[in-house]
Amino acid sequence: MADEPTTRADHARDAAVAAALGKLDLDAKARLLAGQDMWSLPALPEIGLASLVMSDGPIGVRGVRWTADDPSVALPSPTALAASWDPELARRAGRLLAQEARRKGVHVLLAPTVNLHRSPLGGRHFEAYSEDPYLTGEIGTGYVLGVQDGGVGTTVKHFVANDAETDRFTVDNLVAPRPLRELYLAPFEAIVAGARPWGIMAAYNQVNGSTMTEHRYLQNDVLRGEWGFDGYIVSDWLAARSTVGALLGGLDVAMPGPRTVYGEALAAAVRAGEVDRSAVDDAVRRVLLLAARVGALDGAPAAVTEPPAPVDGEALAREIARRSFVLVRNEARDGRPALPLDPANGTIALSGAAARDARVLGGGSATVFPDHIVPPLDGLTAALPPGRLTYAIGADPSDELADADQGFELTAVCRDAEGRILGTASVPGGRLQWAGSDLPDGVTHDTLHSVELTGTFTPRESGEHTFGTRGLGGFRLTVGGAVLFDGFQAPGPAADPFEEFFGAPVERARAALTEGERVEVSLLHTVFKIPDAPISAVALSLLHLGPRHDPDELIAEAVEAARTAAAAVVVVATTESVESEGFDRENLRLPGRQDDLVRAVAAVNPNTVVVVNTGSPVELPWRAEVAAVLLSWFPGQEGGGALADVLLGAAEPGGRLPTTWPAVLADAPVSKTTPENGELPYTEGVFIGYRAWERAGTTPAYPFGHGLGYTDWEYETIAATPSEARVRVRNTGRRAGREVVQIYLAPVVDAEADPDRVERPARWLAGFASVEAAPGESVEVTVPLRRRAFEIWDETAGSWSYVSGTYEVQAARSVTDRRLTALVEAADRTP
Numbered sequence: 001m002a003d004e005p006t007t008r009a010d011h012a013r014d015a016a017v018a019a020a021l022g023k024l025d026l027d028a029k030a031r032l033l034a035g036q037d038m039w040s041l042p043a044l045p046e047i048g049l050a051s052l053v054m055s056d057g058p059i060g061v062r063g064v065r066w067t068a069d070d071p072s073v074a075l076p077s078p079t080a081l082a083a084s085w086d087p088e089l090a091r092r093a094g095r096l097l098a099q100e101a102r103r104k105g106v107h108v109l110l111a112p113t114v115n116l117h118r119s120p121l122g123g124r125h126f127e128a129y130s131e132d133p134y135l136t137g138e139i140g141t142g143y144v145l146g147v148q149d150g151g152v153g154t155t156v157k158h159f160v161a162n163d164a165e166t167d168r169f170t171v172d173n174l175v176a177p178r179p180l181r182e183l184y185l186a187p188f189e190a191i192v193a194g195a196r197p198w199g200i201m202a203a204y205n206q207v208n209g210s211t212m213t214e215h216r217y218l219q220n221d222v223l224r225g226e227w228g229f230d231g232y233i234v235s236d237w238l239a240a241r242s243t244v245g246a247l248l249g250g251l252d253v254a255m256p257g258p259r260t261v262y263g264e265a266l267a268a269a270v271r272a273g274e275v276d277r278s279a280v281d282d283a284v285r286r287v288l289l290l291a292a293r294v295g296a297l298d299g300a301p302a303a304v305t306e307p308p309a310p311v312d313g314e315a316l317a318r319e320i321a322r323r324s325f326v327l328v329r330n331e332a333r334d335g336r337p338a339l340p341l342d343p344a345n346g347t348i349a350l351s352g353a354a355a356r357d358a359r360v361l362g363g364g365s366a367t368v369f370p371d372h373i374v375p376p377l378d379g380l381t382a383a384l385p386p387g388r389l390t391y392a393i394g395a396d397p398s399d400e401l402a403d404a405d406q407g408f409e410l411t412a413v414c415r416d417a418e419g420r421i422l423g424t425a426s427v428p429g430g431r432l433q434w435a436g437s438d439l440p441d442g443v444t445h446d447t448l449h450s451v452e453l454t455g456t457f458t459p460r461e462s463g464e465h466t467f468g469t470r471g472l473g474g475f476r477l478t479v480g481g482a483v484l485f486d487g488f489q490a491p492g493p494a495a496d497p498f499e500e501f502f503g504a505p506v507e508r509a510r511a512a513l514t515e516g517e518r519v520e521v522s523l524l525h526t527v528f529k530i531p532d533a534p535i536s537a538v539a540l541s542l543l544h545l546g547p548r549h550d551p552d553e554l555i556a557e558a559v560e561a562a563r564t565a566a567a568a569v570v571v572v573a574t575t576e577s578v579e580s581e582g583f584d585r586e587n588l589r590l591p592g593r594q595d596d597l598v599r600a601v602a603a604v605n606p607n608t609v610v611v612v613n614t615g616s617p618v619e620l621p622w623r624a625e626v627a628a629v630l631l632s633w634f635p636g637q638e639g640g641g642a643l644a645d646v647l648l649g650a651a652e653p654g655g656r657l658p659t660t661w662p663a664v665l666a667d668a669p670v671s672k673t674t675p676e677n678g679e680l681p682y683t684e685g686v687f688i689g690y691r692a693w694e695r696a697g698t699t700p701a702y703p704f705g706h707g708l709g710y711t712d713w714e715y716e717t718i719a720a721t722p723s724e725a726r727v728r729v730r731n732t733g734r735r736a737g738r739e740v741v742q743i744y745l746a747p748v749v750d751a752e753a754d755p756d757r758v759e760r761p762a763r764w765l766a767g768f769a770s771v772e773a774a775p776g777e778s779v780e781v782t783v784p785l786r787r788r789a790f791e792i793w794d795e796t797a798g799s800w801s802y803v804s805g806t807y808e809v810q811a812a813r814s815v816t817d818r819r820l821t822a823l824v825e826a827a828d829r830t831p
Contacts, residue, residue, distance in 0.1 A: 038436025048298025057111030094146020126615020131689030137190030340649030364581020379640025404430030463547025
């Protein structure tokens with residue numbers, strides 16, 4: 001990391017940290033390194049230290065209570081943010097999240113996730129940015145800068161090679177030094193250099209035989225030694241397993257608490273001579289520096305004393321969404337592209353269950369609860385004149401139970417063993433998740449015996465409704481005064497403790513209900529307490545599924561509406577059981593009968609537009625049969641409004657693919673996520689993503705970097721040196737637009753002249769920049785080329801090696817759509 005000048009404030013913080021450290025005894029120091037509950041570190045009033053509060057991200061700040069009773073702004077998914085190819089937009093997103101964190105009393109955001117899209121089956125794919133380390137690093141740097149602009153800390157995660165969910169607590173990912181450096185460590189290194197993050201999160205997994213919370217080489221030698229990282233390292237939740245191993249391996253904080261490998265166990269290890277007090281002091285010093293930076297240590301100036309100007313969360317969420325949408329197909333019909341739609345031409349037939357009940361975010365710890373969601377149906381209804389839009393379900397991506405949301409009004413009533421009410425809380429959405437100190441006022445885990453979700457349900461359809469539960473313990477379900485279920489759910493053989501905590505959905509009963517007729521509902525839960533559990537927690541959900549319909553009839557209804565419409569818009573989506581933390585995907589198929597719906601609608605309406613509401617790639621077997629395909633990712637709470645903006649032409653889709661989309665899973669060069677005998681070898685080396693696709697010679701459905709707009713661009717000139725590329729482009733269309741100029745570096749290799757030359761990808765992303773231009777306007781952009789773009793990791797020497805020679809500098813619209821090239825002779829130069 002480049003040295004930065006030390007300021008007077010830096011000196012004052014260092015002095016305050018040193019003074020505070022000198023006042024603490026061993027027990028206080030050890031206690032400070034262990035979570036006091038699910039989300040915070042203990043306050044130490046004797047040194048003027050407030051309790052440091054952490055919260056999950058990355059698309060919103062949940063706060064310390066995981067409940068819809070405390071709503072959060074929900075931004076588009078990280079894949080969406082990366083699809084903008086705009087680090088400055090990521091910085092603005094970070095500033096909004098810092099604003100949200102301050103509002104909720106949060107000091108540190110547990111984000112961003114900068115692991116790579118190694119396999120399209122990765123279950124947490126939606127929460128990471130890209131398959132490319134450079135793009136990931138640039139977007140992550142912008143995000144971290146933005147959050148810390150607002151005086152809130154970040155913890156860049158998950159360090160490192162946490163690229164899949166299968167056996168994530170135990171898997172040993174075997175990664176050779178070169179791909180480890182060139183791919184998986186690269187985004188972390190870039191962010192440390194470019195944003196100076198205040199925290200890093202150590203992952204669950206092992207890398208090359210050592211669990212990451214104890215990885216001395218990667219955490220102490222590389223992260224702190226080579227890169228100069230001066231922040232704190234926190235464990236992923238429940239990842240720390242060894243007191244001595246973790247401290248010597250560089251881990252500063254073990255979360256959550258109060259039962260951790262630090263605290264009393266750490267103080268005892270020091271007294272037993274197993275670790276030096278100096279190692280404890282180093283960790284405490286880093287935690288105190290974090291506290292000083294976020295303004296939680298008396299006498300230490302905060303890193304930010306004047307937060308940025310307030311950000312309109314709804315407006316920014318809508319802007320990011322439309323800037324992230326990727327138009328991957330837009331065929332002309334009658335001489336005119338399918339998009340944007342012209343409502344003056346006639347009606348638009350909208351279909352798809354996700355058009356009405358949008359999926360705006362992925363499942364797991366990234367979940368937040370916005371105070372409202374704008375689905376596509378509402379966004380288009382608001383934007384179109386009356387009578388211009390019809391809607392039919394067409395196909396539901398899931399026949400599975402979901403949290404009781406639409407039509408439910410519920411309150412949680414907490415009681416002790418004698419039936420006395422201890423406290424209450426509202427439960428919008430039917431899901432209750434209390435961990436550590438998340439409980440309502442007046443309630444403790446020791447006194448809590450039962451929780452009753454009680455309220456009303458107003459069906460929006462007549463028919464047989466299905467009810468269920470998620471969670472462990474006793475359940476008594478009552479609907480309309482009738483007890484439909486009374487029983488107990490025992491824990492199963494879950495290997496993942498969070499899976500055990502949340503539980504699996506279970507159908508309990510069915511009831512015939514009438515549209516619009518309100519009924520009383522109650523779910524009485526007797527709390528199940530797991531002995532010696534690392535977290536005291538209560539988690540349960542009332543689940544619901546509306547009346548089941550004949551799939552063929554639903555499709556036929558949508559087809560009839562589309563047959564006479566000027567255009568048809570079909571929204572397809574995944575579900576939480578497909579894309580979520582805790583498990584990897586088994587395939588890339590859309591769930592349910594959605595593929596059948598698209599084909600049936602396209603057969604009767606040549607102007608069919610498909611909106612793909614997923615966080616990561618899915619197979620689109622009908623893509624050549626429809627007029628347009630628009631990827632909306634998980635678009636956040638304002639997604640429906642942004643979709644209307646783009647479909648109707650008020651804004652152009654601004655996104656470019658941050659990851660390759662396969663036509664079918666079998667084509668993906670790298671897909672394995674399941675370990676064998678506890679190990680997952682990264683045998684592909686440096687060839688993941690587009691690097692692997694080009695090496696395999698296989699054509700994907702849509703390549704990395706691809707994305708269309710509503711205007712056309714001509715690439716006019718390029719001039720390049722080893723340090724920069726200058727590209728001039730012209731907007732040759734009829735409306736203003738934005739273009740992402742991508743620069744790829746391709747070595748010119750003479751295999752016969754240098755047969756021992758190390759194998760490198762055919763090309764790699766070396767830089768990018770956005771330009772905007774009016775119709776007919778020509779603009780020039782300069783894209784810096786980093787020294788690192790010409791380097792490889794020399795496994796023999798254990799260092800970076802500059803590879804001199806001839807390179808093609810390629811200006812492109814995607815990795816496969818290269819418009820201009822220039823040759824440069826690269827020779828080693830001073831870093």
